[in-house]
Amino acid sequence: MKKLSSAKLNEFFAAIAASRALYLPVDNSRGKxxxxxxxxxxxxxxALNTVRSAKDFFFPQTENLMEFKMEGKKVEVVDTxxxxxxxxxxxxxxxxxxxxxxxDSVYLTDPVxxxxxxxxxxxVVVTLACxxxxxxxxxxxFGIDAANPEGDVTAWETEGGLMLRANTEKGEAxxxxxxxxxxEGDEAAVQAAQAKTREILKKLPLSDLSTEGLGVGKTAExxxxxxxxxxxEACLGCGTCTFVCPxxxxxxxxxxxTGNGIKRFRCWDSCMYSDFTLMAHGNSRNSQVERxxxxxxHKLVYYPDRSGGTFGCVGCGRCLSRxxxxxxxxxxxxxxxxxx
Amino acid sequence: xxxxxxxxxxxxxxDGTCDRVLGWAVGDFVYDQTPALFRTEEELQKGFVYNxxxxxxxxxxxxxxxxxxxxxxxxxxxxxxxSFNQLMAEHRIKREMIYVIxxxxxxxxxxEKLKEQGIDxxxxxxxxxxxxxxxxxxxxxxxxxxxxxxxxCVACKSRKHMVYDELIGEEGEVIADSGRFDMxxxxxxxxxxxxxxxxxxxxxxxxxxxxxxxxxxACTCExxxxxxxxxxxxxxxxxxxxxxxxxxxxxxFHVAGRCTDCGECxxxxxxxxxxxxxxxxxxxxxxxxxxxxxxxxDPAAKPPLGRYEKNDxxxxxxxxxxx
Amino acid sequence: MQDVKEFxxxxxxFCCNWCSYAGADLxxxxxxxxxxxxxxxxxxxxxxxxxxxxxRAFQRGADGxxxxxxxxxxxxYTSGNYFARRRMTLLFSMLDYLGIERERTRVxxxxxxxxxxxxxxxxxxxxxxxxxxxxxxxxxxRCKK
Numbered sequence: 001m002k003k004l005s006s007a008k009l010n011e012f013f014a015a016i017a018a019s020r021a022l023y024l025p026v027d028n029s030r031g032k033x034x035x036x037x038x039x040x041x042x043x044x045x046x047a048l049n050t051v052r053s054a055k056d057f058f059f060p061q062t063e064n065l066m067e068f069k070m071e072g073k074k075v076e077v078v079d080t081x082x083x084x085x086x087x088x089x090x091x092x093x094x095x096x097x098x099x100x101x102x103x104d105s106v107y108l109t110d111p112v113x114x115x116x117x118x119x120x121x122x123x124v125v126v127t128l129a130c131x132x133x134x135x136x137x138x139x140x141x142f143g144i145d146a147a148n149p150e151g152d153v154t155a156w157e158t159e160g161g162l163m164l165r166a167n168t169e170k171g172e173a174x175x176x177x178x179x180x181x182x183x184e185g186d187e188a189a190v191q192a193a194q195a196k197t198r199e200i201l202k203k204l205p206l207s208d209l210s211t212e213g214l215g216v217g218k219t220a221e222x223x224x225x226x227x228x229x230x231x232x233e234a235c236l237g238c239g240t241c242t243f244v245c246p247x248x249x250x251x252x253x254x255x256x257x258t259g260n261g262i263k264r265f266r267c268w269d270s271c272m273y274s275d276f277t278l279m280a281h282g283n284s285r286n287s288q289v290e291r292x293x294x295x296x297x298h299k300l301v302y303y304p305d306r307s308g309g310t311f312g313c314v315g316c317g318r319c320l321s322r323x324x325x326x327x328x329x330x331x332x333x334x335x336x337x338x339x340x
Numbered sequence: 341x342x343x344x345x346x347x348x349x350x351x352x353x354x355d356g357t358c359d360r361v362l363g364w365a366v367g368d369f370v371y372d373q374t375p376a377l378f379r380t381e382e383e384l385q386k387g388f389v390y391n392x393x394x395x396x397x398x399x400x401x402x403x404x405x406x407x408x409x410x411x412x413x414x415x416x417x418x419x420x421x422x423s424f425n426q427l428m429a430e431h432r433i434k435r436e437m438i439y440v441i442x443x444x445x446x447x448x449x450x451x452e453k454l455k456e457q458g459i460d461x462x463x464x465x466x467x468x469x470x471x472x473x474x475x476x477x478x479x480x481x482x483x484x485x486x487x488x489x490x491x492x493c494v495a496c497k498s499r500k501h502m503v504y505d506e507l508i509g510e511e512g513e514v515i516a517d518s519g520r521f522d523m524x525x526x527x528x529x530x531x532x533x534x535x536x537x538x539x540x541x542x543x544x545x546x547x548x549x550x551x552x553x554x555x556x557x558a559c560t561c562e563x564x565x566x567x568x569x570x571x572x573x574x575x576x577x578x579x580x581x582x583x584x585x586x587x588x589x590x591x592x593f594h595v596a597g598r599c600t601d602c603g604e605c606x607x608x609x610x611x612x613x614x615x616x617x618x619x620x621x622x623x624x625x626x627x628x629x630x631x632x633x634x635x636x637x638d639p640a641a642k643p644p645l646g647r648y649e650k651n652d653x654x655x656x657x658x659x660x661x662x663x
Numbered sequence: 664m665q666d667v668k669e670f671x672x673x674x675x676x677f678c679c680n681w682c683s684y685a686g687a688d689l690x691x692x693x694x695x696x697x698x699x700x701x702x703x704x705x706x707x708x709x710x711x712x713x714x715x716x717x718x719r720a721f722q723r724g725a726d727g728x729x730x731x732x733x734x735x736x737x738x739x740y741t742s743g744n745y746f747a748r749r750r751m752t753l754l755f756s757m758l759d760y761l762g763i764e765r766e767r768t769r770v771x772x773x774x775x776x777x778x779x780x781x782x783x784x785x786x787x788x789x790x791x792x793x794x795x796x797x798x799x800x801x802x803x804x805r806c807k808k
Binding site for chain 2 (some may be wrong): 030048051132133134200204230233236239254268273278322324325331
């Protein structure tokens with residue numbers, strides 16, 4: 001356990017930023033937190049979490065895959081990838097840190113997504129335990145401990161400074177590189193901070209949310225439930241929930257004609273969109289009920305089926321606060337699971 | 341108010357005026373309400389809610405509901421009735437299928453403003469005169485309603501219903517000096533460089549989730565041009581600054597002269613982009629160049645882009661905001 | 664020493680078939696010069712010009728976009744240019760509102776008999792856009808070579 005006194009926080013950031021890019025949550029002009037590159041003068045946000053999730057670092061919204069150049073009948077395929085940057089993300093919360101494992105299970109299993117893998121290898125994740133979780137938080141439901149997040153390094157806010165614990169080799173290397181600024185930390189301070197957070201977690205309105213009736217093997221039981229229709233009745237079919245979601249991992253591959261060549265790129269896609277499953281023969285999901293069901297069945301049934309029971313949701317609560325019509329996974333879980 | 345509405349809805353269901361009622365359903369924290377259809381008294385008793393957080397404009401749902409047949413009763417706030425009229429004007433809804441219950445509104449609260457005041461861990465919210473009493477896991481807190489009034493309600497243009505079959509609550513007036521163009525004027529007074537930086541700062545946050553489009557009561561195309569792979573502009577991705585600009589310019593243009601300024605786009609934007617400032621620019625320009633026009637005021641009025649005058653202003657002379 | 668290349672703006676001109684396109688023809692047959700950087704796109708009527716066309720032109724590398732049509736009152740289809748005028752008025756005002764240089768867009772009414780006006784307008788517009796320099800505010804980097 002290491003300790004970084006508050007007075008040295010900026011020095012610590014500067015030390016990291018000297019050798020690689022450092023990203024951390026910063027308040028934007030609307031007072032909402034978003035990840036920004038650190039430079040002298042940039043202040044870390046006090047917000048609980050960022051509007052967009054941290055998945056952007058490994059799975060960006062848009063990404064060029066390759067280019068085609070044509071000359072006469074000759075087509076040249078160009079790999080446009082440049083040297084990947086080494087970077088550190090600071091201040092990732094437990095929910096987002098847990099989402100990386102879900103993304104890993106999709107992108108790092110065969111066939112491995114080399115774009116994603118490169119970013120993962122070059123990134124160091126420093127997590128920050130939550131001090132004041134919100135009413136929309138329910139990570140605990142999925143076995144995630146907001147007071148003890150994973151990541152290469154875990155940080156806790158305690159009186160007088162940050163407590164830091166390295167969890168991986170990458171994390172140890174990071175703390176070693178900044179060792180001059182750190183002192184030995186006290187385990188007890190962390191435990192006190194954790195106890196405080198856990199006390200709050202217990203009181204949160206969604207702490208008693210249950211996954212009963214959901215998960216492995218529930219497809220047949222849940223698929224044809226009539227409640228899907230009423231739940232999805234007001235759904236606008238926008239992509240907000242999927243785009244702010246840290247675990248949504250679907251993308252579309254498209255070609256962009258630049259007028260002097262073709263750029264093949266991928267971008268996030270949303271199962272809520274009408275053209276999500278559009279194929280040559282047409283579309284297999286023609287109504288919003290089907291699309292809506294797909295999203296929640298994926299998170300709550302299909303993904304657990306394939307991952308040995310792990311749910312595809314980390315309880316970050318972003319969809320709860322961002323959905324234009326306030327229809328969200330909690331309402332779905334309450335309706336479809338539990339004692340209903 | 342909520343009880344009166346519930347009672348009326350129950351009566352309307354019972355006497356056959358309608359077979360379903362479009363309203364708001366209660367969520368987990370009072371402020372997270374979902375538009376919903378209520379078909380029975382039991383459903384109304386269990387889930388119907390109306391309070392300072394019932395913000396959603398329900399008029400757009402009528403497009404879908406009119407196709408489903410039957411008769412629908414709907415609760416509309418004054419600003420929602422403008423959208424209703426506009427949908428009527430564009431033949432998107434059928435008047436005879438809808439029973440409109442106008443409801444008085446003194447502005448809706450924005451839960452984000454509540455949270456900006458440092459209120460966390462909300463478990464319940466109750467109205468008490470001109471204040472909200474917010475229960476949180478850290479104890480109760482009281483805030484003045486005016487302090488957490490949604491941005492669009494601060495510059496409310498009208499408390500008068502443009503259409504209704506019956507009214508619950510008191511009818512209000514059109515507010516001439518709403519000040520809703522203040523920010524547009526402020527932007528116009530800036531230099532182009534300043535304006536450019538302002539909009540880059542705002543639009544660069546766009547994640548192309550399409551919430552603004554999908555919630556918009558004026559956006560009722562069967563297939564949006566941005567969803568048509570053959571249009572060449574169907575990219576879902578906010579690939580770069582051009583895409584962001586194009587999407588928002590074209591979207592604002594497509595609703596120019598039809599946008600009633602209900603403010604739903606800005607309300608739903610997950611990145612809090614002030615999209616209404618684009619629409620209000622068009623509204624203000626239309627007013628300046630072609631005479632005052634309020635979409636949704638009169639369903640029989642001809643839209644400003646569907647008519648012309650021989651001596652209309654030339655593009656080169658218009659809006660002369662000089663560098 | 665590196666050669667400093669003179670900046671030559673790319674200009675897209677949407678010309679209505681009945682008046683302005685014929686005006687361009689007349690300019691040509693009268694041997695009146697206009698910059699070769701003006702690329703003409705013929706449209707059946709100025710009213711055919713969708714705001715998206717204007718943006719698309721900028722996306723694909725135009726530094727200035729001009730729309731030319733029949734004089735108000737002379738539209739081949741009676742009233743197309745009146746509608747186009749309203750649309751472009753609002754669109755250009757919006758571009759300006761977003762901080763995009765107002766001088767990059769222009770509307771001019773040029774009849775089939777006005778070869779000289781066509782040439783003069785294009786020369787003027789090209790000079791204005793050249794003075795503004797490259798279009799940076801409404802560019803699409805993907806389309807740059």
